Amino acid sequence: xxxxxxxxxxxxxxxxxxxxxxxxxxxxxxxxxxxxxxxxxxxxxxxxxxxxxxxxxxxxxxxxxxxxxxxxxxxxxxxxxxxxxxxxxxxxxxxxxxxxxxxxxxxxxxxxxxxxxxxxxxxxxxxxxxxxxxxxxxxxxxxxxxxxxxxxxxxxxxxxxxxxxxxxxxxxxxxxxxxxxxxxxxxxxxxxxxx
Amino acid sequence: xxxxxxxxxxxxxxxxxxxxxxxxxxxxxxxxxxxxxxxxxxxxxxxxxxxxxxxxxxxxxxxxxxxxxxxxxxxxxxxxxxxxxxxxxxxxxxxxxxxxxxxxxxxxxxxxxxxxxxxxxxxxxxxxxxxxxxxxxxxxxxxxxxxxxxxxxxxxxxxxxxxxxxxxxxxxxxxxxxxxxxxxxxxxxxxxxxx
DNA sequence: AGTGTCCTACCGGACGGTCGGTAGGTATCT
DNA sequence: AGATACCTACCGACCGTCCGGTAGGACACT
Numbered sequence: 001x002x003x004x005x006x007x008x009x010x011x012x013x014x015x016x017x018x019x020x021x022x023x024x025x026x027x028x029x030x031x032x033x034x035x036x037x038x039x040x041x042x043x044x045x046x047x048x049x050x051x052x053x054x055x056x057x058x059x060x061x062x063x064x065x066x067x068x069x070x071x072x073x074x075x076x077x078x079x080x081x082x083x084x085x086x087x088x089x090x091x092x093x094x095x096x097x098x099x100x101x102x103x104x105x106x107x108x109x110x111x112x113x114x115x116x117x118x119x120x121x122x123x124x125x126x127x128x129x130x131x132x133x134x135x136x137x138x139x140x141x142x143x144x145x146x147x148x149x150x151x152x153x154x155x156x157x158x159x160x161x162x163x164x165x166x167x168x169x170x171x172x173x174x175x176x177x178x179x180x181x182x183x184x185x186x187x188x189x190x191x192x193x194x195x
Numbered sequence: 196x197x198x199x200x201x202x203x204x205x206x207x208x209x210x211x212x213x214x215x216x217x218x219x220x221x222x223x224x225x226x227x228x229x230x231x232x233x234x235x236x237x238x239x240x241x242x243x244x245x246x247x248x249x250x251x252x253x254x255x256x257x258x259x260x261x262x263x264x265x266x267x268x269x270x271x272x273x274x275x276x277x278x279x280x281x282x283x284x285x286x287x288x289x290x291x292x293x294x295x296x297x298x299x300x301x302x303x304x305x306x307x308x309x310x311x312x313x314x315x316x317x318x319x320x321x322x323x324x325x326x327x328x329x330x331x332x333x334x335x336x337x338x339x340x341x342x343x344x345x346x347x348x349x350x351x352x353x354x355x356x357x358x359x360x361x362x363x364x365x366x367x368x369x370x371x372x373x374x375x376x377x378x379x380x381x382x383x384x385x386x387x388x389x390x
Numbered sequence: 391a392g393t394g395t396c397c398t399a400c401c402g403g404a405c406g407g408t409c410g411g412t413a414g415g416t417a418t419c420t
Numbered sequence: 421a422g423a424t425a426c427c428t429a430c431c432g433a434c435c436g437t438c439c440g441g442t443a444g445g446a447c448a449c450t
Contacts, residue, residue, distance in 0.1 A: 005424080024306060026221030030410060042412075043426055051410065108303075110362065111219060148381040153370065156363065157356040157382055164355030167305065175348065186343040187352055191386030203399085225436060237438075238400050246436065 009047050009057075012037060017058045017101040025055055025105075025112040055109065056117045062102030063124045069094050071131065080138040085185050087135065091162050092181035096169045104166050129155055140192055149192055158188055204242050204252075207232060212253045212296040220250055220300075220307040250304065251312045257297030258319045264289050266326065275333040280380050282330070286357050287376035291364045299361050324350055335387055344387055353383055 015036050019028040030051055034041045048054050070090040077083040094103055106121065113121070136158075137151035149157075161184055169177070210231050214223040225246055229236045243249050265285040272278040289298055301316065308316070331353075332346035344352075356379055364372070 008425085022306075024221060026219060027307075029408075031408085040427055041410085042428085045411065046425060111217075112222075148385065149378045150370075153375055153378040154382060156360075156375075157379055160357070160359030161352040161355035163362075164359050165351075167358075168351065175345070180348055180351075183344045183348040184352055187349060187386035188382070189386075190343065190388065191382035191384075193385065224434080226434085235401050236436085237402080240437070241399060 012044065012047055013054065013058055013061060013102075016054050017062075017105055020055065020058065020109065021101040021104045025109045052114060052117070055105070055113060056121075058102050059106050059109075059113070059121050062100065062106045063121065065100050065102060066094055066128075067124070069100075071128070080135060080142055081189070084135050084139055084189075087132075088158070088162070088185045088188070089178060089181045092165065092177050092184070095162060096165050096171070096177045098171060107163055107166050129159065132158060136192070139189075143193060147192065154188065154192060158184070207239065207242055208249065208253055208256060208297075211249050212257075212300055215250065215253065215304065216296045216299045220304045247309060247312070250300070250308060251316075253297050254301050254304075254308070254316050257295065257301045258316065260295050260297060261289055261323075262319070264295075266323070275330060275337055276384070279330050279334055279384075282327075283353070283357070283380045283383070284373060284376045287360065287372050287379070290357060291360050291366070291372045293366060302358055302361050324354065327353060331387070334384075338388065342387065349383065349387060353379070 012033070016028075016033045019032055019036060022028070023032070030041050030044055033054075034044055044054075048057070070087060073090055074083050074086045077086055094100055095107075106125075111118070132155040133151045136154050140147055140151060165180070169180075171177075207228070211223075211228045214227055214231060217223070218227070225236050225239055228249075229239055239249075243252070265282060268285055269278050269281045272281055289295055290302075301320075306313070327350040328346045331349050335342055335346060360375070364375075366372075
């Protein structure tokens, strides 16, 4: 299914991701994508077999970015708490950085894909939740003390507060991304103990 | 613009909300809505002037529900901390209760509406964030102690962890809604202090 | 009681337009 | 010659929307 030049494909995916983010998957037409690239609609079908495939490739690429940029970058940090702190920083940066629209598309387009392909993406999302849950559990165990919050719930809470940022965060706003990440970290780490 | 019988309108809105939630606003057609109600497409236009109007009415009704069910129910609780606890419980319940699909539609369909109507909805959302921010600030002030997290950031964190639940929470899952709300509350309240 | 007027609620069917997708040709490069 | 990368022109399907018409009930006047 892939045609040769990888560069053309990447550029199409980049532009399509931007349009999907701006207008939504359904509202952005193949014509829109073609026009934005100064191409004909048919040219898109030279590189991709369908609109669905474009979306799937965007999402797969987005997951690649996430796993490299976040999980890959922290896997050598030995201390669990430091690893968690770095994870939060990087996750926030990937979501609100504005460079990687693919991430936003993954967050928003949740039932636009055929079931088989959706499952592939969801499996990778789930792996991240499990990773977070284990990491939080590790931090909790190391510090000891009564746990008021289950790692699983804390993981979903963290995921929610970060991912939801794509809905409200604007770079020109009062508080910077890294500062928000720092406060999220404080909220989570203090929240895990006490009482 | 409104036609008389309020009952018919309500039932159309209920069904449309269900379909918008299941398939997304763009992917759910007027034909889908009409078929689900055993009506003709034209009949929908007897009650509503456009698909946009249907969406707007769903969102307005959803905000009504939220403001009644959450804000209205807690406004007589004097103690700020107790008010915040109740707010979290009720907010979670409204999002994952499954009874009010309108809420989910509000959370997901964020650029499907014309700008004017979008602004009306957004103003009500923003009012809630401000309410939350003030409430959290009040709780913080009453307890005293160094504040590691700004009320504004904590408010967005709370909003995120609750609203994001519509993406992953399933009623048949391991942990109940109220229990998650309890743990979110613990996470937030402990997270606000300490250092 | 019968008749004409007006209403809401709905229907079949069609409108212009856009959608995702394709057939077939052309230019370029190896 | 054979790929690759594109083009113009077009397809059938479906979109949101609207038009002309109608069934059936309520009301008033004769």
